[in-house]
Amino acid sequence: MMVEEVAALLAYAVRLDPRLAPTDQAEADERLDQWADLLADVPTTAPHPDGRDWHAGHVVRHHIATSPYRIQPSDVSRPWHAFKADVLGRHTDPVPPVNPDDHRAYRAVLADTRQAIATGQAAPSVYRELTGGSTRDERNEFAAARLAALGVEYMPRAVADALADFRKTRAERERRAAANLPDPLDVTCPYVTCRARPGQPCQQGGKRRTDRTIPHPSRLDLATAQHYAPKEPAA
Incomplete structure (x- = not known):
């Protein structure tokens, strides 16, 4: 004062x-x-x-x-x-x-x-703790929809687990979807020298571009902000 x-x-x-x-x-x-x-x-x-x-x-x-x-x-x-x-x-x-x-x-x-x-x-x-729904059933339904969008229902869980070491990016996306956590590959990377589109891994290098095993931190930040941002109520 x-x-x-x-x-x-x-x-x-x-x-x-x-x-x-x-x-x-x-x-x-x-x-x-x-x-x-x-x-x-x-x-x-x-x-x-x-x-x-x-x-x-x-x-x-x-x-x-x-x-x-x-x-x-x-x-x-x-x-x-x-x-x-x-x-x-x-x-x-x-x-x-x-x-x-x-x-x-x-x-x-x-x-x-x-x-x-x-x-x-x-x-x-x-931010709200979870935005996939206010009840456990709603959150489970929301997570299931994310997994379905990744095509998880076409692969048995035991097979997916056995292949996890050979498909680390996909396994990590499935883990985040099941836990209702933000997925950086759901958004376009905001890093100016990358700009990887949704579903695509982040890029690194100059003329010879290669996939990054870990998304840019700014991409995870953006996904987190969007995931936990308050949702508009349905009309």
Whole structure:
């Protein structure tokens, strides 16, 4: 909070609890300095993914309404740090709009996003745990559909297991489909020198291109973001 915001918060507290009124200007100045120092990293408001948004004024009002003790600046800062920890714990880093192979820029965007959330300037990004359905039957049906799209039903499970070492890419895709995990080969690779199409392995090398055994990290990031992104409700 800025000093002006802290002063407004103190004035609100005095209005609710007249016992807090300073006896003279020196006491008022000292109290404002104390509160401003402790609340410098506490915002007046901040969003919460569940709608339980932070509001410093509400914290002051709740304390005065429920506690017989005169409010201290720590009675505002402690709840804020608990709120911040809860919000950051729910945050899932979205894919930054930068080249993920530029590691410095990629990390900088992630750090800036987390800092904005930690200071109440941005809401966290929260993905649903699973998007293949809300019930176990729906999730199983969704996984079965993904396996069917891969043609798994035409090969007995025992045969597929025996051939897993010779068809590692296919086996990994089947494993991800069965576990309802994001599959990087479901999306086009965003890496500018690759751009492998869905279903095709990532490429490496210059003129003599070869298949990568592991997809580019940016492709997995994109698949993860799409897999866990909230789905629009059916019309």
